[in-house]
Amino acid sequence: MSKKSSEAPPYTAMPIMDHLEELRQRLIKAALALVVTTAISFIFAEQIIEILKQPMGDARLVFIKPTDSISNFMKVSLISGATLAMPVIVYQFFRFVAPGLNKQERRYLVLIVPGATVSFIVGVAFAYFVMMPTAVKFLYGFLQSVAEPFWSLETYLSMVTRLLFWMGMSFETPLIIFFLAKLEIISADTLARNRKYAIVVVAIMAAIITPTPDPVNMGVVMLPLILLYEIAIFLARLA
Helix, strand or coil: CCHHHHCCCCCCCCCHHHHHHHHHHHHHHHHHHHHHHHHHHHHCHHHHHHHHHHHHCCCCCECCCCCHHHHHHHHHHHHHHHHHHHHHHHHHHHHHHHHHCCHHHHHHHHHHHHHHHHHHHHHHHHHHHHHHHHHHHHHHHCCCCCCCCCCEHHHHHHHHHHHHHHHHHHCCHHHHHHHHHHCCCCCHHHHHHCHHHHHHHHHHHHHHHCCCCCHHHHHHHHHHHHHHHHHHHHHHHHC
């Protein structure tokens, strides 16, 4: 019997009600972190909107409905708050599952939590500095000789925040795969055998994430996602 299998996970006999109470405490802490970060984001929401608008250059956004300004102000505050609270949310999640892990597996959480945060930030940065300028330029200039574009604040922010969020989440995939491989839930061989199916899933994800229908921008999304999958296979082999 291997050393890993001989180590019994602590607290295996914890009653279901204790598990539910633990889950409630973790959710409360995550929610409090979200409230605090959202309140901080509320103060800087206007500046955040200006940053998100930078890829448009001098073009102006318009309000369609009287409540657009307030609703989008609150939306940006909430999304920014969720982004800032992500390290705490990830930490609380892994702290909830930690009692079911052995000592060696719990040590990996020390790397997973900050690593997931950094990966999310890198994904957001990639979407903002690489993908958004190309996508916005293409969409704003398409058929401009026929009709003058007037984008609403709500439509633009929905497109941008969706792109940033999902690219940030996608960049966390290799670390999640690494952790699952360490738990022996998934293996590198399984990932490699299913590569062709993964590419199909990546293409579907790229079509959903990409704000434009052209193959160029879809390819810009697909290439890093495929690269992330290959990195995940490599990390699974290391695991």
